[in-house]
Amino acid sequence: MTEQAVPRLAPLAILPNGEAVRPEEVSRVLIETAASLVEEAGERFAVAVHLSDGTRRVVAAGLSRPDAVDMGRRCARAINEAARQGA
Numbered sequence: 001m002t003e004q005a006v007p008r009l010a011p012l013a014i015l016p017n018g019e020a021v022r023p024e025e026v027s028r029v030l031i032e033t034a035a036s037l038v039e040e041a042g043e044r045f046a047v048a049v050h051l052s053d054g055t056r057r058v059v060a061a062g063l064s065r066p067d068a069v070d071m072g073r074r075c076a077r078a079i080n081e082a083a084r085q086g087a
Helices: 065-086
Strands: 026-034 044-051 056-063
Touching: 026 056, 026 065, 044 065, 056 065
Parallel strands: none
Antiparallel strands: 026 044, 044 056
8 A cells, every 4th residue: 555645734824703714725814994884983994814715704893993903913913823834
């Protein structure tokens, strides 16, 4: 019997909302303007992870600008750290 090499997969990146993605599947992390109710004061934002297959996962929605920036950074950091571990 011959042994076959099993491809080594990159570690999973655990996003701040608990979802997991493989770093090589992520095409970008975006902060997007989110729809809000008229009663809400100020703009609201969503953080979305766009995958190479064309889908997107919303990590968080209804955030203030500073919270969305923080969430976007945390997502990017998790993805980059997982990519480094797999290299």
